[in-house]
Amino acid sequence: xxxxxxTELAQIKSDVQDIIQDxxxxxxxxxxxxxxxxxxxxxxxxxxxxxxxxxxVSAVKGLIEKLEDATAKGVEIGDVKFVIMQSAVSNALSxxxxxxxxxxxxxxxxxxxxxxxxxxxxxxxxx
Numbered sequence: 507x508x509x510x511x512x513t514e515l516a517q518i519k520s521d522v523q524d525i526i527q528d529x530x531x532x533x534x535x536x537x538x539x540x541x542x543x544x545x546x547x548x549x550x551x552x553x554x555x556x557x558x559x560x561x562x563v564s565a566v567k568g569l570i571e572k573l574e575d576a577t578a579k580g581v582e583i584g585d586v587k588f589v590i591m592q593s594a595v596s597n598a599l600s601x602x603x604x605x606x607x608x609x610x611x612x613x614x615x616x617x618x619x620x621x622x623x624x625x626x627x628x629x630x631x632x633x
Contacts, residue, residue, distance in 0.1 A: 531566060565607075586631070
């Protein structure tokens with residue numbers, strides 16, 4: 507049984523993307539995806555970052571205010587939730603990744619995946 511046709515799913519994705527990119531409610535974040543592949547660069551004589559940066563990712567930001575919203579493990583009232591399009595980053599997201607918004611870094615405490623494959627919900631705490 508198919509709940510949504512491909513056309514309906516595409517329209518929902520388009521609508522959600524329009525909301526997330528609405529400049530009156532969105533914020534721009536830099537998503538730092540942990541790759542674990544740090545290495546020493548002999549020419550630059552420095553260690554390279556173990557993160558892949560995804561700059562300019564549009565997100566909707568909200569505050570966790572109710573206990574029932576803090577359902578994910580490690581999430582507390584006062585933490586921040588970012589909602590981003592799954593198409594904005596590649597690979598699966600994890601709690602090893604970092605979100606940077608307006609110079610503030612956030613550790614990711616939990617990631618919720620949308621069953622339709624449209625958005626990620628990132629539950630974060632400022633570092």
